[in-house]
Amino acid sequence: MKIGIITPMPEEKGSLVAALDNKQTVLIVDMEIILGDYGHHQVILMESGIGKVAAATATTVLIQQYHPDAIINTGSAGALDPQLQIGDTVIGRQLAYSDVDVTVFGYDYGQLPGQPTYFEADQMLVKTFSKLTTTGSVGLIVSGDQFVQQSQKAEIKKHFPQALVAEMEGAAVAQVAERFNIPFIILRGVSDLANGDSGIDFDEYVVEAGRASAQLLLTFLDQQ
């Protein structure tokens, strides 16, 4: 398979870079792309940068330049579900925007005009990834241009009580992948509990969280 991987930050991609063979680095504007092999898979690993616009542009470039069979977005996230702990992995079955409000025109909170409220990840990928982990949670991931701390957490949970984690890219990757009809899935490792300590915890655990998420992805590739 030709797999396109999007990871927002260098801290989140280290273990993936280390796992690739025959690496070649390409720069498209400021976006670093590492082309490489993992077993019999061809991998395009793209560092998108942080936030929805960075994620959307990277996903568009990835699709247009490399035509991947599937897109996997991996990285870290802040826990919204109180059951989750730092280091846990989460598989996004649905993605929604946590910071979109066009409700004045009758849309759901989180819904953009012309878009679904919930973007659905590829069902086969969700099923396959879910079987790979006994400890990982599967469900809703919300994305917004906000690093979620205690103050935003209650508001997001009010709109999305079922959300497992908050991050800053997944729904944008989902929207673009869906537009181009490319199967996608979003994976996250928990780096913080989206509370008063989230800034400090993030700095301390982002590498570990990124590694946990990336490990799930590599386990998937091992079995394909």
Ligand code: ADE
């Ligand atoms: N990524 C990791 N932790 C996060 C948080 N608390 N909010 C948004 N994105 C994150």
